[in-house]
Ligand SMILES: O=C(O)C(=O)C[C@@H](O)[C@H](O)CO
């Protein structure tokens with residue numbers, strides 16, 4: 216079998232789908248993207264085709280090493296996201312060619328169902344209570360929300376109290392009938408992270424995500440010393456070579472690699488296994504589309520330390536398309552009481568409505584996150 220063509224489709228809301236064709240008619244789909252830099256990742260995907268066209272797509276490990284090591288420069292958000300989508304499509308092809316789901320190629324499932332969680336509230340966490348009520352009616356009991364709006368390096372007691380009051384209101388409304396993670400989204404600088412985490416302890420969030428920016432990861436062990444709240448991070452780290460330093464330094468309780476940013480299934484499987492050796496839970500990051508979610512689920516179902524799966528149904532970014540809009544086998548993604556079952560179809564288990572993708576790609580928006588500024592005019596972390 217040989218790879219014959221790579222086709223990329225940028226589609227609403229902010230995703231990109233990659234189709235890899237072969238000379239035997241087997242087609243694989245991947246979802247390479249960096250939200251806000253889709254065109255850059257698209258260029259990288261097509262630059263990698265020099266290593267792929269004419270090659271056997273089933274040689275996934277070798278093709279991964281060729282893409283990673285063959286071009287001298289390596290790593291980072293763009294290249295690892297391009298590789299991630301290509302890797303996903305190669306696993307899709309291999310599973311389809313053998314007639315089995317990817318998790319079967321990886322030794323089979325370690326669980327019958329996987330726990331998922333839903334986002335509530337938007338960039339500026341509001342309407343969270345209403346959002347939780349709606350999602351609870353749909354069977355979810357675990358949620359994630361942004362923990363704060365812009366926050367200065369050193370900010371006021373008032374700003375801290377506003378962030379804490381929102382969380383207090385949630386606990387007050389739902390007690391311990393729900394669990395929730397709080398995403399600091401890298402908006403909180405190290406000096407304030409310790410302050411804010413301490414104030415949030417009484418409300419016992421399930422985790423605090425990106426308590427500081429990934430480039431400040433050396434704070435994780437220090438923050439972990441000062442709080443009982445589990446620390447989660449990983450969406451802005453892109454290979455096991457980055458994660459190894461974080462695991463070794465300690466402080467991280469939950470690792471959240473993004474299957475469309477951290478080199479795909481091949482790399483995230485290795486990150487999951489490394490994390491297990493450190494007794495770190497796995498909760499893949501996935502605010503994206505159906506192929507990214509499917510790739511996460513295959514890693515979840517074969518990873519003992521997988522505990523929670525993010526999925527983007529109803530997320531505040533999904534303007535113009537919802538996570539299953541480009542999928543025809545929607546029933547396979549059914550979530551019951553917050554749990555999803557292994558995707559039964561061969562490959563990644565996603566049946567793409569290609570016509571719908573092509574139509575949607577005709578006027579795909581160039582999504583970009585908003586540029587925030589502090590009151591003094593300086594740039595604020597979004
Ligand atoms: O889902 C999450 O945990 C996020 O932090 C959302 C963020 O990753 C946006 O997708 C960036 O565009």
Ligand SMILES: [Mg+2]
Nearest residue numbers: 398400424450
């Ligand atoms: Mg996040």
